[in-house]
Amino acid sequence: xxxxxxxxxxxxxxxxxxxxxxxxxxxxxxxxxxxxxxxxxxxxxxxxxxxxxxxxxxxxxxxxxxxxxxxxxxxxxxxxxxxxxxxxxxxxxxxxxxxxxxxxxxxxxxxxxxxxxxxxxxxxxxxxxxxxxxxxxxxxxxxxxxxxxxxxxxxxxxxxxxxxxxxxxxxxxxxxxxxxxxxxxxxxxxxxxxxxxxxxxxxxxxxxxxxxxxxxxxxxxxxxxxxxxxxxxxxxxxxxxxxxxxxxxxxxxxxxxxxxxxxxxxxxxxxxxxxxxxxxxxxxxxxxxxxxxxxxxxxxxxxxxxxxxxxxxxxxxxxxxxxxxxxxxxxxxxxxxxxxxxxxxxxxxxxxxxxxxxxxxxxxxxxxxxxxxxxxxxxxxxxxxxxxxxxxxxxxxxxxxxxxxxxxxxxxxxxxxxxxxxxxxxxxxxxxxxxxxxxxx
Amino acid sequence: xxxxxxxxxxxxxxxxxxxxxxxxxxxxxxxxxxxxxxxxxxxxxxxxxxxxxxxxxxxxxxxxxxxxxxxxxxxxxxxxxxxxxxxxxxxxxxxxxxxxxxxxxxxxxxxxxxxxxxxxxxxxxxxxxxxxxxxxxxxxxxxxxxxxxxxxxxxxxxxxxxxxxxxxxxxxxxxxxxxxxxxxxxx
Numbered sequence: 001x002x003x004x005x006x007x008x009x010x011x012x013x014x015x016x017x018x019x020x021x022x023x024x025x026x027x028x029x030x031x032x033x034x035x036x037x038x039x040x041x042x043x044x045x046x047x048x049x050x051x052x053x054x055x056x057x058x059x060x061x062x063x064x065x066x067x068x069x070x071x072x073x074x075x076x077x078x079x080x081x082x083x084x085x086x087x088x089x090x091x092x093x094x095x096x097x098x099x100x101x102x103x104x105x106x107x108x109x110x111x112x113x114x115x116x117x118x119x120x121x122x123x124x125x126x127x128x129x130x131x132x133x134x135x136x137x138x139x140x141x142x143x144x145x146x147x148x149x150x151x152x153x154x155x156x157x158x159x160x161x162x163x164x165x166x167x168x169x170x171x172x173x174x175x176x177x178x179x180x181x182x183x184x185x186x187x188x189x190x191x192x193x194x195x196x197x198x199x200x201x202x203x204x205x206x207x208x209x210x211x212x213x214x215x216x217x218x219x220x221x222x223x224x225x226x227x228x229x230x231x232x233x234x235x236x237x238x239x240x241x242x243x244x245x246x247x248x249x250x251x252x253x254x255x256x257x258x259x260x261x262x263x264x265x266x267x268x269x270x271x272x273x274x275x276x277x278x279x280x281x282x283x284x285x286x287x288x289x290x291x292x293x294x295x296x297x298x299x300x301x302x303x304x305x306x307x308x309x310x311x312x313x314x315x316x317x318x319x320x321x322x323x324x325x326x327x328x329x330x331x332x333x334x335x336x337x338x339x340x341x342x343x344x345x346x347x348x349x350x351x352x353x354x355x356x357x358x359x360x361x362x363x364x365x366x367x368x369x370x371x372x373x374x375x376x377x378x379x380x381x382x383x384x385x386x387x388x389x390x391x392x393x394x395x396x397x398x399x400x401x402x403x404x405x406x407x408x409x410x411x412x413x414x415x416x417x418x419x420x421x422x423x424x425x426x427x428x429x430x431x432x433x434x435x436x437x438x439x440x441x
Numbered sequence: 442x443x444x445x446x447x448x449x450x451x452x453x454x455x456x457x458x459x460x461x462x463x464x465x466x467x468x469x470x471x472x473x474x475x476x477x478x479x480x481x482x483x484x485x486x487x488x489x490x491x492x493x494x495x496x497x498x499x500x501x502x503x504x505x506x507x508x509x510x511x512x513x514x515x516x517x518x519x520x521x522x523x524x525x526x527x528x529x530x531x532x533x534x535x536x537x538x539x540x541x542x543x544x545x546x547x548x549x550x551x552x553x554x555x556x557x558x559x560x561x562x563x564x565x566x567x568x569x570x571x572x573x574x575x576x577x578x579x580x581x582x583x584x585x586x587x588x589x590x591x592x593x594x595x596x597x598x599x600x601x602x603x604x605x606x607x608x609x610x611x612x613x614x615x616x617x618x619x620x621x622x623x624x625x626x627x628x
Contacts, residue, residue: 017469020469021469021470024469024470033470033471035597043597043598043599044599045469045470045599045600046465046469046470046599046600046601047599047604047605049605224594225566225593225594226594226596227570228596228598228602229596271562271585271589272589272592272593274562274563275562275563275564275565275566275589275593276566276593278563278564278566278567279566279567282564282567325606325608326524326527326603326606326608326609327603327606328606328607328608329605329606329607330602330603330604330605330606331604331605332598332599332602332603332604332605334605381594384594384595385592386588386591386592388588388591389588389589389591389592392584392585392588393585393588393589
């Protein structure tokens, strides 16, 4: 077949593109155009098909499989059930309950709910997973997180042996473990760190015979607003899980659930949080997560900013994409994925040689590395922050509900916890003190 | 000059490789979209209300009937900002280059200056991603939206960052091919 455009324009090879750029640089160094991030992931000025060769073949899920999930922090069963039923009525296909109290009345909580229900249990309790209310409720899935708890708080629920024993008895084909990458993200860990520390937990569970092939592991993750890096991160997570699961004879499928980033939260300006939340849900869908969740209502620090359920349902529904996944096959993202995979694999090997996830946590290695990363990220971000925003948007007339910045409570721990840190807190804290000091919780 | 036949098709892989180069954008590196405030006095050479083939064909029909083309043609996209903006800007740059070549001028003897307007504040960042990927020169935003944007971390991207997505490349190629088939006989 003839190609009419070939008559006008010759094809441009990668080498020719580079020569064109070098000519335009007028003597400046081409290497200066190559940008690297905190993980040393490089971005070139351009990509062609010549750069598109990757070492892996992986068919990602399409965006069509990403479903919205209404997030609800359960305090009272009736109230939670009411909100969940409203979500169901509004066409939201999944409810995500964050549950801290094993004494909650599950009959009331799950009443008339026919859509998928995921309950993230912030406790370990064998009886809970065998509750009669869960019998014949195939739409309801409990997820338990033991290693996430110890990394976030610095303590076991009771002890290593006990926790693993209860966990093993609590999970089944229906109820499973979750691995929380959000914790690391919120603490300022880089993409490679989040991936490696997450997969290292998978290896720990497998080596302690907690999970086997019947269990589908759930990963909780959060993203920043860098489309390309974050989509690549989500893709890399699936690839890594598949590779490691295959080698350990575990279930190669996994469930990915996106949660609102706490690291990105502004403690003063809800406008930033709304923009970020929409972007994060969009990115999560491009990464083909299984579920993307609504912003938790307790992420609002002012009375005026608490969204009504109807607003949350609208946000979820409007986030649902109606175009094909435009990031599939993108060379730039494939290259980032390849680099993330390579670096994460190496870090996982280093962690395992160092005794595994728990050992590295005990030694404080993970905490140190995350902290170093967090400080550098925050320093770079703070240096570029424009404080005009605090004059442009008004928060002074609002009613604070809670102190939006982290307060460190000294308590006895087995090792230093991995603590979440908002990267805007350094810039925002002075404004809070100036405007709300008397209301400080 | 190749004749206009129904069998003229553009090989996807060749175009997706950045051939012709105008699909990748005018700038090869260091591109920056500037944000500007709305201004009712601002005028444009052309406006596009949709990314459809018909709309783009009509745009070029106006361009080729204008015998005194400026070196820079300002084009305002008055349409929702989404991935179609990327394929549209690629196609529009390429067809203009083809017209220039056809008229025995340098392909870059005239080029576009693109303007686009932010639609929804909640989708500000998502729209900004598309605007940057399309090498839109000016992104029209309210002062508040501009201030918000300054407080989100900026990331460096390569030219034409979504290149490689088969749907996008196919959409681009189809647009170029179909618009050119209609424009070429008019030249």
